[in-house]
Amino acid sequence: MDDSETYLREAIALAYANAEKGGRPFGAVIVRDGRIIARGVNEILASGDPTSHAELNAIRAASSVLGSPDLAGCAVFASGHPCPMCMAAMRLAGIAAVTYAYSNEDGEPYGLSTAPIYDDLAKPFAEQTMNIRHLPVRLDGKSSLYADWRQRQG
Amino acid sequence: MDDSETYLREAIALAYANAEKGGRPFGAVIVRDGRIIARGVNEILASGDPTSHAELNAIRAASSVLGSPDLAGCAVFASGHPCPMCMAAMRLAGIAAVTYAYSNEDGEPYGLSTAPIYDDLAKPFAEQTMNIRHLPVRLDGKSSLYADWRQRQG
Numbered sequence: 001m002d003d004s005e006t007y008l009r010e011a012i013a014l015a016y017a018n019a020e021k022g023g024r025p026f027g028a029v030i031v032r033d034g035r036i037i038a039r040g041v042n043e044i045l046a047s048g049d050p051t052s053h054a055e056l057n058a059i060r061a062a063s064s065v066l067g068s069p070d071l072a073g074c075a076v077f078a079s080g081h082p083c084p085m086c087m088a089a090m091r092l093a094g095i096a097a098v099t100y101a102y103s104n105e106d107g108e109p110y111g112l113s114t115a116p117i118y119d120d121l122a123k124p125f126a127e128q129t130m131n132i133r134h135l136p137v138r139l140d141g142k143s144s145l146y147a148d149w150r151q152r153q154g
Numbered sequence: 155m156d157d158s159e160t161y162l163r164e165a166i167a168l169a170y171a172n173a174e175k176g177g178r179p180f181g182a183v184i185v186r187d188g189r190i191i192a193r194g195v196n197e198i199l200a201s202g203d204p205t206s207h208a209e210l211n212a213i214r215a216a217s218s219v220l221g222s223p224d225l226a227g228c229a230v231f232a233s234g235h236p237c238p239m240c241m242a243a244m245r246l247a248g249i250a251a252v253t254y255a256y257s258n259e260d261g262e263p264y265g266l267s268t269a270p271i272y273d274d275l276a277k278p279f280a281e282q283t284m285n286i287r288h289l290p291v292r293l294d295g296k297s298s299l300y301a302d303w304r305q306r307q308g
Binding site: 004005008009012013015016019020022024025044048049050051052056059060063064067068069070071079080081083084085087088089090091092093094095096097098099100101102103106107109110112117120121122129130131132133134135136137138139142144145146147148149150152 | 158159179203204221222234238243248253256263264266283286292300
């Protein structure tokens with residue numbers, strides 16, 4: 001059996017266990033150098049935090065274990081297709097590989113697909129359902145925010 | 155002066171203050187019924203958590219204030235163009251409006267643009283730089299994960 005399947009089975013087992021506790025059916029593990037270094041489950045219902053997805057929680061746990069926001073070399077194994085937030089979070093963390101077991105098609109009949117959000121976010125900003133506005137406000141008497149930051153780095 | 159400008163100035167002031175403390179130059183506020191109910195700054199360097207963006211932290215704070223993951227009726231005001239993770243998080247939380255002051259074009263010379271990540275994530279999964287794999291693993295002797303969850307919902 002491929003190691004990937006072992007990691008996915010662990011992520012799925014976490015999802016079943018979370019559902020048994022009344023949570024949503026999502027689990028994820030993060031693997032580095034052939035070892036699971038972090039786990040996460042969906043805790044939205046328990047925490048009231050809408051960002052508390054399995055993959056995001058696993059990323060936060062892995063960064064805590066490694067003491068770094070840079071998770072290069074890590075791979076994510078998720079019970080379900082990651083949503084756009086979690087997919088982008090992986091990218092920000094330098095994670096280059098993700099494997100999932102249940103697809104958005106599997107989730108659709110149960111209201112567990114994020115395909116509609118993917119579709120919307122792929123549109124040009126002006127065509128998305130969210131109202132996205134750019135107002136180039138600046139604070140008076142300050143150098144530009146980013147130039148100010150760069151200067152502090154130097 | 156439009157209220158939106160007031161909220162943006164607050165977000166930008168948070169970003170300057172965060173940079174002064176050694177953090178990255180990003181701040182955000184969440185407004186509901188004409189009142190700022192939550193604030194956030196980028197805490198990646200302080201926390202080591204790659205998901206600790208200003209908008210995500212503000213969303214988590216707002217859900218804590220409201221005691222709910224549903225932030226419908228809230229609007230986000232961010233110092234800089236939200237990244238794909240934060241934009242998707244807003245969508246998941248039911249937030250329908252976001253306004254930002256500094257654009258990705260403003261950030262690009264300083265390495266503070268997330269436009270390249272937007273471009274990559276907009277591609278079909280097979281063409282993205284991340285390796286995204288679907289392995290339809292199932293646990294033996296269990297009903298399907300999502301059907302199991304639905305059944306528990308009653």
